[in-house]
Amino acid sequence: MKAIDHLNRYVSNVDKFIDFYGDVLDYELIDKGIKGNGKNYAILKGDGHELFISEKDNFIVETEQNFRHIGYFIENVDELLEKLKLKGYVDQEQEIIVKPFSRQFYIKDPDGFEIDLIQWTDKNKFYHYLKDKHIK
Structure with a gap:
């Protein structure tokens, strides 16, 4: 493994x-x-x-070079979003992005690098969707 x-x-x-x-x-x-x-x-x-x-030395923030973001699987994205709103890491207006196979939101780390916090609703269907989309 x-x-x-x-x-x-x-x-x-x-x-x-x-x-x-x-x-x-x-x-x-x-x-x-x-x-x-x-x-x-x-x-x-x-x-x-x-x-x-x-x-x-000479650290330069380069958030848009060759790495888009890192994604973390979250058990309960609603609970985490509310926790991060209370701690001031995200705006109070921030909402969950609902997609066909996931619920997620994005946050930036202290250097501006994007982090995807994602709760999958059906990851297997997501993979089948991608495969079917590329076959047609």
């Missing part, structure tokens, strides 16, 4: 990301420190994977 073990990315501010991922997606801080180059780093534990984050 192959599964994602970890994601590793640069961020503008490690402490902001520790707070964000802890509040939004219940990541647990498992290590934090300063690397040999003097830059802050942290390791956050998610559900079945880890997120390694570190600062670097």
